Amino acid sequence: MRHTPSRPSRRSAKGQAMAIFALVSVLLFVVTGLAVDAGTSYLTSNGIERAAASAALAGVAYLPGDYADANNAALVEAARDGYTSACPAMPCVTTSQPTTNELKVTISVSVSTIFLRLVGFGSHTVVRSDTAEYLPPISIGQPGSQQGSEMDSPCDGGLTAPGTYCGSPAAGLGSGGSNFYFEREEGWGNPRSEGDPFTPSPAQGGTGCGPGGGSACDASANPDYHAISPEAGTENTDATLNWDGGSNYLITIPVGQSADVQIYNPAFAPDTCGDGSTSVYCYHENDTSFSGSGAPASSYSAMEYTVFSAATLSSRSGDTKISQEVFYPYNATGLASSPSGTCSGSKPYSLFYFNPPTSGSPTQTQQCVNTTTTPFPATYHQWVSAVQYAPTHAYDSTLFYHPTNYGAYLSDPSATVPAYYRLEVDTLTYNGNTTCVSPGPCTNIGTGTSSASEAHKGYAVRLVSAGTGSPSPVQGTIPATSGCASCGTVSAMSDMTIYTPINAATQTQFTIPLFSVDPSYAGQTIYVDLFDIGDVGGGAAYVAIQQPGQAAGSYATVASSSSMTDVGDSLTSGGTSTVSEGWSTAEPSTCACFQTAQSGGGSAIYNGQWVQIPLVVPAGLTAGTYWNLVYSVTPGTVAGDTFAVQVGFNGTPDHLLP
Numbered sequence: 001m002r003h004t005p006s007r008p009s010r011r012s013a014k015g016q017a018m019a020i021f022a023l024v025s026v027l028l029f030v031v032t033g034l035a036v037d038a039g040t041s042y043l044t045s046n047g048i049e050r051a052a053a054s055a056a057l058a059g060v061a062y063l064p065g066d067y068a069d070a071n072n073a074a075l076v077e078a079a080r081d082g083y084t085s086a087c088p089a090m091p092c093v094t095t096s097q098p099t100t101n102e103l104k105v106t107i108s109v110s111v112s113t114i115f116l117r118l119v120g121f122g123s124h125t126v127v128r129s130d131t132a133e134y135l136p137p138i139s140i141g142q143p144g145s146q147q148g149s150e151m152d153s154p155c156d157g158g159l160t161a162p163g164t165y166c167g168s169p170a171a172g173l174g175s176g177g178s179n180f181y182f183e184r185e186e187g188w189g190n191p192r193s194e195g196d197p198f199t200p201s202p203a204q205g206g207t208g209c210g211p212g213g214g215s216a217c218d219a220s221a222n223p224d225y226h227a228i229s230p231e232a233g234t235e236n237t238d239a240t241l242n243w244d245g246g247s248n249y250l251i252t253i254p255v256g257q258s259a260d261v262q263i264y265n266p267a268f269a270p271d272t273c274g275d276g277s278t279s280v281y282c283y284h285e286n287d288t289s290f291s292g293s294g295a296p297a298s299s300y301s302a303m304e305y306t307v308f309s310a311a312t313l314s315s316r317s318g319d320t321k322i323s324q325e326v327f328y329p330y331n332a333t334g335l336a337s338s339p340s341g342t343c344s345g346s347k348p349y350s351l352f353y354f355n356p357p358t359s360g361s362p363t364q365t366q367q368c369v370n371t372t373t374t375p376f377p378a379t380y381h382q383w384v385s386a387v388q389y390a391p392t393h394a395y396d397s398t399l400f401y402h403p404t405n406y407g408a409y410l411s412d413p414s415a416t417v418p419a420y421y422r423l424e425v426d427t428l429t430y431n432g433n434t435t436c437v438s439p440g441p442c443t444n445i446g447t448g449t450s451s452a453s454e455a456h457k458g459y460a461v462r463l464v465s466a467g468t469g470s471p472s473p474v475q476g477t478i479p480a481t482s483g484c485a486s487c488g489t490v491s492a493m494s495d496m497t498i499y500t501p502i503n504a505a506t507q508t509q510f511t512i513p514l515f516s517v518d519p520s521y522a523g524q525t526i527y528v529d530l531f532d533i534g535d536v537g538g539g540a541a542y543v544a545i546q547q548p549g550q551a552a553g554s555y556a557t558v559a560s561s562s563s564m565t566d567v568g569d570s571l572t573s574g575g576t577s578t579v580s581e582g583w584s585t586a587e588p589s590t591c592a593c594f595q596t597a598q599s600g601g602g603s604a605i606y607n608g609q610w611v612q613i614p615l616v617v618p619a620g621l622t623a624g625t626y627w628n629l630v631y632s633v634t635p636g637t638v639a640g641d642t643f644a645v646q647v648g649f650n651g652t653p654d655h656l657l658p
Contacts, residue, residue: 048091048107049128051081053656055093056105056132060654061314063134064100065417069311071095074105083107090125100417101520102657104131135653137250137313138526139491139516140645143626145484147249147492148182148460150264150383180512181500182283182460184642185247185427187301187453188435189445190289193217193608194456195532195642196497197224197570198244199427201452203444209608211566211577217608219570220444224531227494227646228316228424231440235316240324240403241306243440246426248493249461250313251410253419257465258411259487261307261386261423264460266325267379267399268301269332269351283458284499284640286333290454293333297354297362300329300430301455305386307406310420314653319422323387323406326432327379328353328399329455335369335376351377353399354430362430367395383462386423401432410463410488422493423461427453456642458499463488491516495646502536504637511546513626515647522619524649525559528627529571530611531644534596535604539634541641542583544593545613548625555630557590559614564594567610571646579611583632599634 059074075085078093085093090110098104106129113123141147186196193206197219205218225231229245230238237243253259265283270290273282286292290299304326308319330353349369354362369376378384378396387406391397412419429435435452436442445452465487500512517526534541547556558564558581568575581591592613597604615627629645 044109044111045126045128047081048083048109048126049130051078051083052105052107052128052130053132054078054081055095055107056103056130057654057656059095059105060101060103060132060134062312063097063103064136064313065420066312067097067417070103074103078105078107083109098131101134101136101518102131103134104129131657132654133520133657134314135520135524135655136518137491137493138518138521138647139250139489140494140496140514140647141490141492142180142513143489143516143624145259145464145487145489146460146462147490148264148498149180150182150381150460181498182458183247183425184497184499185303185425185455185457185459186497186642187290187299187427187455187457188429189299189452189454190456191217191608192219192224192569193532194288195499195535195644197531197610197644198226198495198497199242199246201442201444201446202570203446205446206608209569211605211609215569215608217569219573222570222572223444224570224572227648230438231436236319237438238321239438240304240434241424241438242426242428242434242436243438243442244436246304246424247495247497248425249423250310250491250493251307251421251423251463251488252490253410253412253421253463253488254486255415255418257487258409259463259465259484260388260409261421261490262383262462262464263305263386264383264462265379265381266303266305266384266386266459267327267377268303268329268455268457269335269377269380270456271332271335285456285458287456290456293331293352295454297364297430298451299454300331300354301453301457302329302428302430302432303327303457303459304424304426304428304432306404306424306426307387307410308422308424310422313420316422321404322421324402324404325386325389326401326403326428327384328401328432329430330354330377330399332377332380335380349376351380353395383464423490425459427455427457429453461490463490494648495644497642497644499640499642500631501640502541502631502633502637504539504633504635508635508637509630509632511628511630514545514629514645516624516626517617517621519621519623521617521649522621524617524651525562526615526617526647526649528613528615529567529646530613531646532604532608533606533611533641533643534631535607535641535643536597536633536637536639538639539597539637540595540599541597541634541637542593542595542632544583544591544630544632545615546628546630547615547618548621548627555587556592556615556627557588558592559616562614564592564611564613566606567612569608569610571610575610579606593630597633 055074055078058077059070062070074095083091092108094106096104108127110123111126186199188201190200191204191206192200202223203220205216209215209217226245228235228248231244270286307323309322311318330351334350351367463484465484534543544555564579566577579594583595
């Protein structure tokens, strides 16, 4: 019998191949579908993450304080990127505030599948978030509800010793409270080298400035102007304000609080305290370029105080003017010295003022006063409201003009976050016109002219609690005894010019608070710019920066691989001369400290110059702690120093968090 060999069935093999092919095809389809749909999901995720970042940056500029507009700006920006919110449907765009100056934007989008739907996988939700942070303004000045020292409290009670400062050790310089310095605003006709780089005409020069005396202090080619100004493009144009800006103060009113903002000694009223005076503790409004009681009317300056409501901290374009007061100047020499022959009978004091706000040749008017029947001017060495001053005496009314009268306290009863206000201080011509006319550029003048203000204005700013009842009708203010433990804070914005008295008869070294940065600045390099610093007489002088928490004798260090530099006549002049660190061989080479006046006659080294100090903000700082400026002078030095400070950093205040 013949046997036939056994062979596999062709049909069976073909069936197995088909089954394997089917399985592989399904697997390939799933892999392909997964790749395509996953790619779609990835691209969608990428897109909404970028949209969330853009929306967060757009909205955070309104924080802190205006969450409603921050939310709206974020939603508008997300819609521009194609994600119009339709919560709870998709897409859904939501915002939240992790902290008062952070905005988190979350975008949720439903992504449909194409291939995977055939195997049972439907749509899925992609969610992405991004958080932006706004670095709050750096607070310049001293802590609390007052900027600048007053002269009459608590020693003389106001008018028992006009023109003097309470200089006892308990209330004098460096003793705490507000006794550190007073605010300074100079006139358009002053030399810049006297300490104010912003307000005088940029053509105001001088000789003997800078190391070696080779600089003319003339910044006309590269002028300095206030960081908040129409000229800088950071403030709306207003014909009543100087084009190059004025000194600005941020006022913060906590939720549920109300306050009155007040100016101490608001009018330019020079008296006997000035050139030749041995008193350190006075306002020195009759100093140097101002020629005193014989000065023409054009050398005097009217002072303007404008209050804005600030919807947001990040931009001044949305500020709304709510109050403006103009105080005309007067010659207060008679109030301080009681000259004989100018008043008669029971009126031993007198003052002179010009005829504001008329045009043409000014005439001078004499006013006799005493402390009983006709009081001193309500503005002379007194606190006066900047939003609701209401003089009652005839000559007080003549010396005052309020184009915009607010007549109320600063508060927002409906607010759930702090309310912000801005006070701008401008130096005007004697009859109330702007010295730097808008639109700029301004007409600059040279040194030695009497055609523009040569004022050296000294003042202070404070908040007091609204308390109960109405303000005094004469001063338009709330008594100081109302206090302001929690009614708000005041700090200079962007830049500040001050005058600090120096009296080495009582102490040769003292510290003054200079600025405070928010803890969110940790790791950032900030730049402290000091103009005409340490310009004293009679001996050597040194200054240093001391960071919060450092013990006496320890000082901040300059940022790594950087150095302190003499920038020159203006912040834009581009000077890079290195400033030698240390004021003794014991100081390290990285110390943020340097000599500013030479021994012997006390010749100023950086007269009319900007010195820039780069500092790195360390981690772990507590909110509200202040960096100090430390003065050290040789024994016997009795002088005063007018200088300007500007603090900032190179970068945008709005940035994404990692």
